[in-house]
Amino acid sequence: MTTTDNSTAPAPPKKVMFVSVGQSPRSDLIGDILANLDMPIEALELGALDGLSAREIDNLRVRPGETSIVTRLADNSEIVVSKARIGERMAQLVAAFRPNEFDLVVILSTGLFRDFDSTCLTVNAQRALESAVFSLAAQGSSVGLIQPLERQINELDIPALQPYRITASHALDNDKQSLARALFDLADCEIIVLNSVSFSEADREMAAKVTGKPVVLARRIIASAVRLLLYQSQPITLPGMSSEFTDRVNRLTARERQVMSLVAEGLSNKAIARQLGISPKTVEIHRSNVMSKMEVASSAALIRMVIQAGHP
Secondary structure, three states, rough: OOOOOOOOOOOOOEEEEEOOOOOOOHHHHHHHHHHOOOOEEEEEEEEEEOOOOOHHHHOOEEEOOOOOOEOOOOOOOOEEEEEHHHHHHHHHHHHHOOOOOOOOEEEOOOOOOOOOOOOOOOOEEHHHHHHHHHHHEEEEEEEEEEOOHHHOOOHOOHHOOOOOOOOEEOOOOHHHHHHHHHHHHHOOOOEEEEOOOOOOOHHHHHHHHHHOEEEHHHHHHHHHHHHHHHOOOOOOOOOOOHHHHHHHHOOOHHHHHHHHHHHHOOOHHHHHHHHHHHOHHHOOOOOOOHHHOOOOOHHHHHHHHHHHHOOO
């Protein structure tokens, strides 16, 4: 006599490729993001500086007149590289991925203002964070941005934010003294944005404790996007999320959750359609369903709701 096992096998882990500006591994950064998720993930890493000689890396250092990104090498030392030239290298790496090679590709940079030609579903950290800042500023809130480098204050160039109340300062990650000074500079701001993936959960906790104000962390924004893009139809019940947000998200289909995340990243219907391999008209239908089920009247309101859910 044979018996049938009707138990459901656990879902295989989702394969996520994290692409960073520096050298891998970045266990500190990726570990912090994964800590905000409650799903099995096979995390893979690729650094834009991986496999390069010391001379090749040196040639990517920022030059006079160029805008900059600060990142880390494998020995944990920091290097300031050219935003334009490292962006080109990252774009080449991402474009080389095979179609659907990964369940998700995450661009771990909050300084590259560009699109990436990926054949995989992709989270662009810069787009996600910029969209978050825009939605908060458009609500009328005065927003304080904390950059990793002082020179990056003058390099900020986000035309969409020019009409709004944005103030910038700078601080090193995991440096309480410089972070405290930056928070003093931004004392009049209503919301603080740690505007780099280098800032950790510990930095966010300190800033929130010192100021008593909402503090937006890039790593949490990324985790929220990953969660919405990779969850299928199973309910989302995460600690810290309001029951109202949880109930509304659980009304969405798997595809609607993906569309919601990409809307929160600020993508157009055409761009979302390219990512998901569907028509812009189908995206428009999903988008309308999302707005109805989440009970919001605008994309900005939806983005604010997603941010607040990821920053209880």
